[in-house]
Amino acid sequence: MGEPSPLLRLTPLVRRRIYRFVGVAPWDHQQPHKFDLQGHDTGTTEQPKPSTFHGLLLSCRVIYSEAAALLYSANRFFLHYDHASLVLPDRPGPLAPLFALTAASLASLTNLTIVLNQASCHHHFGFGGYYSRCCLERNEIGSGLVASWLCEKPHAGGHHDLPLLAPNPIKPKRDGDGNNNHTDTDTDTDAQYAAAQLVLAAWRSAAVRLSYITSGCLDLGLVCDIDPQHERAIEVARSVITPLTLIPQLKDFHVRLCKTRDPRLQEVAQDAVSQVLRIPAAPYSRPPTRTTLTSLPRELRLRILEYTDLITPSREVTWSRQDQGYVIFYRDSQRSAPDREHREQFSPCLGSQLTRTFIGCFCRRRHAAFSLRCTCWAPPGPGLFLVCRALCQDAEFTFYSGNHFIIHDYKADPCWEVPFLGLWGRSQQGPAPRYDYPSARFAASQFLRDVIPPHCLPYLRFLELVFPPYLPQSWPRAGQPAMQDWLATVDWLRDKLNAPGLTIRLVGADIGDFTPDVYSAPITVSDVNAITRSYHELWGSLKPLGDNGLARFYAHFQSPWRFFGEPQYYHRVAMFPWLDAQSQELKETAERFVMGDRYEELYADGREEPHESFWTWTHYAQY
Template sequence: MRAMIAKRKSTENGHHNMRSFLDLPSEIRHRIYKAAGLVVGMNLRLTPRRDDTINLRLTPRRDDTGYFGFQPSAESLCITSNLLQTCKAIIPEVASLVYSQNTLVVVHEHVRFGLEFLRCLSPQQCSALTNLVVQLHLEAPVLGDDFTELEPTPPLDSALVASWQAAARHILSHTRPQTLNLRLFCDTGVGDTTAAVLQPLRDFPGVLKDCELQLHHEKNNNQARALAFDAATRAKGFDPDLRAQPFRFFDLPAEIRRRILEYSDLVTPFKEVYWSASRGFRIATALIRCGRDECDTQLHRGCHFLFCEPLNSLGAGYVCCRRRSAYSSRCQCWVAPRGPFSASRSLYEESLQVLYSCNRIIVVPSKGLRSCLLPDGVRKRLDASKFITRHMWPDVLHNLRTIEFVLPAFDAAYAPVSDELYYSDFRFAIDHLKAYADEPKLSIVISITSPTSIKYGGADDMWIFRRFTGGDSVALRSYAQLLSCLKALQGMRCFFVHLEWARHWTAERAPDFNHLMYSKVNKMESWLEKMVMGQDYDSEAAGKSEPPSIWLCEIRNTLEHVRWRQLPEEQMLTHI
């Protein structure tokens, strides 16, 4: 009983001793600050106040901090400003939270003011910094602000370089090791000026947690890219020379070498490589930028290889190694894999195996998806035939695993059934493929397009239905004759036929809309597949229900752009 009474008195005395807000534990105070509306998780752009250009207290205006969903409310800014003007006991604590929970951005329009602001930070505030962006010198808009025009940038003179060096040394000398992420934009290329800008980073090796450097606004300056890698690597405490040392790659087992190459850019973002006789190789990219949570699930799996922009980069910019001469450990953007093909003959052969076995090879018509095979007085070969016999070496054909032929639409008055040259040439190409391909591991997909539906936005969805089930059966006979050449490959792993039109894979397709049309088209596809593989072949069991190739998904997103903005079809794809 006495123990309980003593404990109660001790508790009561503790409550009586807690007389002010500062008596609360620091964790509780921090939670109260944030619940009250303290600005956190924002990009705070350092700009001078209109009424006092030398006041360095952090009082960001509403139009100076972030954009869109990353812009704090006026109430949050007011609360933050008030907290920074309370008392000497609270101001340092709130300032440390502001510096540690937000990203400070020195914008190029007010770079001198921003650097002076950094120089005036106390050692305690410097140690609290976790994210810092410095737009020291820009020749083009930072990628996060590409939609805005770049205001004239003052020249990077010796005085500005000295100001940057003083601010950088002040920050780096007081920051806690491995806590600060620095993103520096300095589009000065390779030279003495850049060397002077990077000198503070070299003087404090191993201090930064991460370092992103952009040294040229163009993307093909290899010297600037190498210099950025060297400086950033040393600033993070690593030895960049380790990368330059030779590595006996072929001492590794073949299985390990294969896995390493599969994690390189030899595998494209969507695992699809496009080829046509007129344009060569290219990859598909989404015309519409990544929508994050609202992005199409079929397309989103490749977004982080095409768009490395962080979610909160608006107002601060981000460093992309594919679009600029820069270094960033966060950038995973896909670039053309030229290195493995020029290092050695052995690496070249193994790279070809990975390229053609891990990607879906799609042969599209030279005139585009909206092309139609018409009599023009000149006999031309199909792109599919050219790819097999003219472009692919026999030993490369053995590496193919999935190949898709997008056939041009056949005009009723002029189809391969009336021209034996198309048929005989394609048959020769298929015989050549059978002679050299690994038939049991090979999958072939035939896509037959509807250019009328694609061109006019799917307004005529019944076009393909009337074309194959109406009185015009010439088209169906033409495709059947052409595909009969594939009977020589009955031992392949699987074979699919897709009769495609604009709205086939779109969300607008209703389950009960034109049910007869869809069932008839499915029967025609099945008939063509069984004609090649045999009557016992079941394409659905073989995996035909899997999502279509990306070019079909992109029709849904690019259709309105093609119709209303008259964009050329080449913008649907990106050259390697």
């Protein structure tokens, strides 16, 4: 028998420091390392590779026991279902790495995410291993494709898994006369269900293996994206949840059942978290009287509805053409501390998980998923709107009157990213393209005509119309289809809006810290004049609403002269006071034009303009 390792002569505390030094565990407990149990590269650059400490684990049984306990208790682990193992006989089972762990290692495990199927990437790591973005977020390159570079690490070639139960888009052509369509459909459905059963069988075996974990210590994530259109989607979703009963009590649990939002699968996910974490349901007690919400006075009903999701944490809702949905922004350090503390309870996944503590995307705003860590605001579901007509009307009034609505002409974040620039807008190679405003409508026109129900237009109390920093010839101008459509929209709105109760803010967004350099390239006098004429067209279009009694109107446009002439920084710094005066003159000109004789009332008696909206903190990178 050989001599014991000199390492064992050291105290356990010193040995643990050595284990951390070689990368078995991080020094910072708040930033655990992330390892893929299949050995795939997670893309992190600041953590050591498993190969750096693999030899230590093989040195002797005692050291392995200590180091393995630290390794599995201090780090995050990911395990992906290996679909290739079903067709390649030389490959181990689809979840084989989990069965390779010893019982002691499983008992030490504190954080594990099992990805049975991901139709969009569950987790991403950008530079330095930090979370980048959910890959469902559109990167408008060319025709609006999801950026494939985000998917290179978890998917070879940028491809995602098909949703469970989804039909194969590449279906081999059958021989014959093609008269057996009904039979083919039934056969395909059975094949999809059979394939799903293979995944579920492997997951049940894995759940049995997880019975070795220590009760109350494991934070478990489960991802299984299912096709919500399949007739057996709910049945399969419940089958995904059932094996969890075989696992001891979990410390925390997160589940995702679909890459996009689906109310039925969302309900299954939420119920699963409540059952697994044993969250007690609110006790039901019969009310002493027959009083209901609808029987209360309307004033009281409206006050109650203000405490639901109808009012966002920031009281601001953003809509853009590219996002095709409501989003919200949160940052504003100028607000009072109590108000800020309330908003931070609802901080979005993207904002609160930018560090390496990110557990993967279980965001209920993006997916049919549920996790107690996701506090994102999501647009209210149909429940309140379907109870009865009176409550539906109250809910609509609360939502549209209680929030500020910010309409971005293209994309909300970042609002300078416009699709028609294509790859040139990112690489900034070659001369600037010359193009007209590309769309036949403004996003504001689409929102006011197509998104808001016409009977809800009088409820609006605050509208902010944001136009991104276009290149000079791209600003909308008189005579173009979009401007003509917008003028028609304003005329249509005159007898539908409650103008005396409405505030409008018109914004021509300035460039921010991360805006591509092309937007700050030097321009000519002709370009300055073209931009200025577009400014006049935009605020001039709102004159009919001012004449109709608009309560307040504010304008923010940057002087286009800031990009004229020499691009050197010192040259522009010297012009800052003059440029600020030019911007202030544009603001006053616009507000006087729209409000007319009532302009002086805007700031009379110490009145101030409403604070900047939250989107500006993201756009101008004011963190």
